[in-house]
Amino acid sequence: MNHDQSFTNQEFKIVGTRPPRPDGVDKVTGRARYGADAFAPGQLVGLILRSPHAHAKIKKIDISKAEKLPGVKAVITSADLPDLTKGDRGQLDILENCMARGRALYDGHAVAAVAAVDAETARKALQLIKVDYQVLPHVTDVDEAMKDNAPIVQPHIRTVGVNPAPTKASNVSQRTEFGHGDVEAGFKRADVIVERSYKTEQTHQGYIEPHACLASVGPDGQGELWVTTQGHFTFRNQCASLLGMDVAKLKVTSSEIGGGFGGKTHVWMEPVALALSRKANRPVKVVMTRDEVFRATGPTCSTSIDVKIGATKDGRITAALATLRYQDGAFPSIWGMLGGMTSFACYDLENVKAIAYDVLVNRPKVAAYRAPSAPMAAFAVESTIDQVAAEIGWDPVDFRIKNAAKEGTRASYGPTYGPIGIGPTLLAAKNHPHMKAPLRKNQGRGMACGFWFNFGGQTCTDLNIGVDGTVSLTVGTVDVGGSRASLSLIAAEELGIPYEKVKCTVADTASLGHNDTTEGSRGTFSSGMATIYAARDAIRVLKERAAKTWEIDVADVTWRNGRAMALKAEHGNLNELTLEELAAASPRTGGPIAGHNEVVADGAGVSFATHICDIEVDPETGHTKVIRYTVIQDAGKAIHPDYVEGQFQGAAAQGIGWALNEEYIYGKDGRLQNPGFLDYRIPVCSDLPFIDTQILEIPNPGHPYGVRGVGETSIVPPLAAIANAVSNAAGVRLTHIPMSPPRILKAIKNGNGKSHAGR
């Protein structure tokens, strides 16, 4: 059934309130079940042997001794994961990333796996597996990988997007370009041009919960997988495809998730766990160590970006150019292209060009990290914007307001914007009390804007009314940030019943039609839309039951405030029927009362945020302290404001860690030197001030309640906002993320120019 998705500007009674979260008690008492919290009779421990080399040919793997060890029930290599991809290179890359096929492509690449009766036996078995490696030259730096003499990571890659098409192997998998106008002509008209290069190091999403699953496959080809994931339907499809199973015969249940942020949208060891179980004919549990999470899942890219922006003294940007180089790890992807698309999206530009390169290196396969690719591009662009503003003597907020994109602007990535929120977020920042707060010695203030696409996707929802009138809302969108609470609010609003009467559950893959992964800030947007329609479907049934009960025409029944009412004066003596009464009577009026909806939710709309932060820099140690931080973002409609604020704060906290501390450090041997939270420093509570938030509500015209996705956008501005603040505090421009104390001290010592302005 097609539904009108248009915004209806209704008044809300329940949506917009802040009831307690439904998963809170379980999570604080330890009752919540995460990926490692499932158990099956006879389960085995699965462990994975990983390459200690960044790049190596695997000449031979001898598993014979491991197989003979008492207590070992299965040992697998790529031989147990045959290529069933039928020429689909993307699928083959996923398969090869899960288990090496004749070559190890990064430190930590899986080469074999065992399933044994206990962890000690499994560890001994791993030690008995003999792998004969021929170590090959490696490359881990994005700029080094683009050089002509760099070791080639994937010999079959020829750069796409270059004319004439190259015939030589390259580490550059593609070149893409976005923009319009004439940047050369635009630069000629500029009074000031700033041109600068920037680097960002690789980071990990840093979720507290490591990857974990319990896999069980029987000899009849039927299987079950309990797993921590952002998308159990996608995992089901992927695993079934890679293992040659029927989709319907693999039931996947998503556990509670202890953070994902994009890193759990992709299979890493789940096909291996299923293959172990299939071979052992017993359930196998695999839980990654933190070391494995860092080395062998999907961090974000490291990048190298050049930006050039020209402007006139009256504050108008005349041209903007960026060249972006993103490393995708050892398998080709689109992260550079995405950086190119987002880089100038905040601005109304007549002449703009972004050229992006996707580059292969001997590092793990990059995955999304919350607004993937946008934070790095924003760091480079927003840092340059600040420098241009300074050169022409403009306040950085006013300069951005003057050049901000608006309805009717042609976006730098192509289409024309409809109604968008960047102007309001900038105005709100300008007028925010944070902007007027006094700064002390060695403190600096910075601000920046950020942009992100939001998505909808395939969604399927059931709404069942129990005989006591309480409601079971069954959704397929994994709850990564409070969507169960939001969806319960929406169902309660539609039905006109208290929030406490609704119980929202994330169902397994056997219980609903396909639901896309929870990514792209789509959870509340798309499942919320499906919930609205499922509730309205249930209301249709409730009205029919009331009509039957009263023996009147259903056209004479209306639903309001949780009850059916008979319209028309001739029905004046009929008492209203509450949802509880109709539910209690349902066995005798036609059976269970339920609503259902499948929708491909599109029209999510783009999203903008502006952040302000104050940083103190110790000029003697380079140590930084975040003094104050404010997030301003357009949410369209905040269904549950606590959760929206939580998303803003969480994204900002991740951006702060990324900006100041976090980085993957690779040695000359191509091995990751700091695969643990001791040496990969994410912020903890004591590192951060309370992060202030301001929710703007500019309704999304493509959603009945005006909802926009909110989960990702606020990781985009922090790198730049903090860089601008640190630069203002230290008196030198920082161009390399993270701005760790040694980098800041070095910049102060070298007297890095605050800008590279020229004309």
Add this chain to the structure above:
Amino acid sequence: MIEVQLSASLREFAGGAASVAVEATTVRELLRKLVERYPRMQKRFDEGVAVSINGEIFRDDRAQRIPEGAEVYLLPRIPGG
């Protein structure tokens, strides 16, 4: 008739043209006709394509109608995190 703007990665399949004119009323019809005219575009579409209609991006809904005179842009299908 719709003037479809092509992102840079698709232009090489259309002889370098930045836009092409296509008669279509839905996204499905648009993509089908583009592939009929430029068969090599099929591989790119298989890898993932999104369609922007008057600034609104549609990733999945091939039944989405395209109003007469709409601004239509083909973009890569973008993932989130």
